[in-house]
Amino acid sequence: xxxxxxxxxxxxxxxxxxxxxxxxxxxxxxxxxxxxxxxxxxxxxxxxxxxxxxxxxxxxxxxxxxxxxxxxxxxxxxxxxxxxxxxxxxxxxxxxxxxxxxxxxxxxxxxxxxxxxxxxxxxxxxxxxxxxxxxxxxxxxxxxxxxxxxxxxxxxxxxxxxxxxxxxxxxxxxxxxxxxxxxxxxxxxxxxxxxxxxxxxxxxxxxxxxxxxxxxxxxxxxxxxxx
Amino acid sequence: xxxxxxxxxxxxxxxxxxxxxxxxxxxxxxxxxxxxxxxxxxxxxxxxxxxxxxxxxxxxxxxxxxxxxxxxxxxxxxxxxxxxxxxxxxxxxxxxxxxxxxxxxxxxxxxxxxxxxxxxxxxxxxxxxxxxxxxxxxxxxxxxxxxxxxxxxxxxxxxxxxxxxxxxxxxxxxxxxxxxxxxxxxxxxxxxxxxxxxxxxxxxxxxxxxxxxxxxxxxxxxxxxxxxxxxxxxxxxxxxxxxxxxxxxxxxxxxxxxxxxxxxxxxxxxxxxxxxxxxxxxxxxxxxxxxxxxxxxxxxxxxx
Numbered sequence: 001x002x003x004x005x006x007x008x009x010x011x012x013x014x015x016x017x018x019x020x021x022x023x024x025x026x027x028x029x030x031x032x033x034x035x036x037x038x039x040x041x042x043x044x045x046x047x048x049x050x051x052x053x054x055x056x057x058x059x060x061x062x063x064x065x066x067x068x069x070x071x072x073x074x075x076x077x078x079x080x081x082x083x084x085x086x087x088x089x090x091x092x093x094x095x096x097x098x099x100x101x102x103x104x105x106x107x108x109x110x111x112x113x114x115x116x117x118x119x120x121x122x123x124x125x126x127x128x129x130x131x132x133x134x135x136x137x138x139x140x141x142x143x144x145x146x147x148x149x150x151x152x153x154x155x156x157x158x159x160x161x162x163x164x165x166x167x168x169x170x171x172x173x174x175x176x177x178x179x180x181x182x183x184x185x186x187x188x189x190x191x192x193x194x195x196x197x198x199x200x201x202x203x204x205x206x207x208x209x210x211x212x213x214x215x216x217x218x219x220x221x222x223x224x225x226x227x
Numbered sequence: 228x229x230x231x232x233x234x235x236x237x238x239x240x241x242x243x244x245x246x247x248x249x250x251x252x253x254x255x256x257x258x259x260x261x262x263x264x265x266x267x268x269x270x271x272x273x274x275x276x277x278x279x280x281x282x283x284x285x286x287x288x289x290x291x292x293x294x295x296x297x298x299x300x301x302x303x304x305x306x307x308x309x310x311x312x313x314x315x316x317x318x319x320x321x322x323x324x325x326x327x328x329x330x331x332x333x334x335x336x337x338x339x340x341x342x343x344x345x346x347x348x349x350x351x352x353x354x355x356x357x358x359x360x361x362x363x364x365x366x367x368x369x370x371x372x373x374x375x376x377x378x379x380x381x382x383x384x385x386x387x388x389x390x391x392x393x394x395x396x397x398x399x400x401x402x403x404x405x406x407x408x409x410x411x412x413x414x415x416x417x418x419x420x421x422x423x424x425x426x427x428x429x430x431x432x433x434x435x436x437x438x439x440x441x442x443x444x445x446x447x448x449x450x451x452x453x454x455x456x457x458x459x460x461x462x463x464x465x466x467x468x469x470x471x472x473x474x475x476x477x478x479x480x481x482x483x484x485x486x487x488x489x490x491x492x493x494x495x496x497x498x499x500x501x502x503x504x505x506x507x508x509x510x511x512x513x514x515x516x517x518x519x520x521x522x523x524x525x526x527x528x529x530x531x
Binding site: 048050070071072074075079080081082086087088089090091095096098099100139142143145146 | 392
């Protein structure tokens with residue numbers, strides 16, 4: 001279980017996340033939405049300790065998330081997929097997956113290939129030579145190699161063609177249903193993401209302005225006024 | 228003959244220095260320019276231990292290298308939390324600060340240098356034996372770095388250099404890798420310094436300044452950063468080139484600044500014309516391209 005209490009995150013004088021409190025189970029499928037600068041990516045980073053200047057508390061499974069100690073926090077069972085810079089371009093697909101698995105258990109490699117068969121076909125290709133969608137599949141697989149209970153994804157469909165967006169989101173749904181891995185999804189692509197998540201959070205100016213079922217958000221006639 | 232052997236000793240020492248600098252700069256992507264100061268620490272510590280405590284020279288060489296390795300933590304622990312431009316500035320500060328201390332202490336010989344350092348070996352074949360020794364040590368340095376960067380640990384280094392954020396997101400500690408690379412590279416530089424001191428029996432602070440940083444950078448860039456053989460090729464070329472120029476018989480007013488001009492020109496030329504260096508592959512095979520690969524691929528991805 002993730003528990004966030006009075007979380008505030010700053011970049012110098014700028015308050016990106018302002019006194020946010022919420023909690024959710026690890027198996028959840030939750031989307032975090034908001035316009036640019038609303039604090040959604042910062043909030044996601046805080047869940048894994050990726051922001052230094054924070055106050056309040058983030059607790060995962062009874063263990064505190066320590067700021068600026070991402071490498072330790074993820075070992076608690078949190079997979080984190082950054083928006084960009086999420087694969088190692090100079091290494092092949094297989095080497096990427098081995099790097100990811102070496103700290104946990106490389107035996108998941110076959111399961112990762114089963115989830116994304118394309119990666120097996122491209123296992124000897126440099127990650128930097130793959131398309132954006134393929135890189136995103138690899139990035140998700142890298143995070144899965146750490147065997148997380150919950151996966152945090154920062155705009156996994158950014159810059160992808162609509163057909164590929166559907167592909168990536170379907171893969172995430174399968175990961176949740178087949179592996180039981182929770183999904184926390186920060187997305188600009190609201191309508192597509194609402195198909196995948198069951199709970200939606202909307203941030204505005206670093207504060208939560210909506211927290212409810214995804215269907216409730218989708219049903220709002222003034223949906224776009226929330227962003 | 229003695230002259231040629233002395234040049235060969237210098238080549239061997241520069242191979243160790245460039246190879247160890249490549250581990251930090253080329254493979255680790257850590258933009259430190261303070262490598263010569265660990266070369267100095269090895270030289271001075273080993274020399275002083277042999278002079279004042281009469282420690283046997285082979286032992287003092289090892290201790291000198293060990294001290295350089297230990298003191299590297301003094302730079303790496305506080306300054307490796309920053310990167311890029313900040314690390315360059317922090318490392319320059321450390322280098323100039325230590326040099327300033329050496330320049331102003333009596334027991335280091337101050338600006339006049341440390342003299343009467345006991346030599347490692349004596350006898351009629353002294354230089355030849357030393358050349359053989361330094362060749363073995365240089366070969367070990369090249370193979371040690373080659374061994375480190377191969378296999379799982381080497382791939383982790385590449386991943387860390389490609390992207391620290393993604394690397395940390397996989398539960399890997401980038402700081403640990405940086406500190407280990409910095410310590411091994413600095414220890415090797417200290418070893419090179421100690422060997423230098425116990426061959427030439429004399430060291431001065433000016434040998435370890437920014438000019439030496441520029442020379443080592445040139446060797447790595449020209450030979451090929453993040454390649455196994457690049458620093459060796461760079462060290463051989465850039466140690467022999469200035470020696471060869473001395474035979475041209477140019478006036479001193481031209482000769483004096485020529486070396487610096489050559490280094491600068493070579494670095495600029497290779498940065499633009501052949502960033503992979505002389506030994507780097509056409510793509511992804513090392514060199515400065517290895518550093519810029521992640522930026523280039525992100526730009527390509529963003530453009531899609």
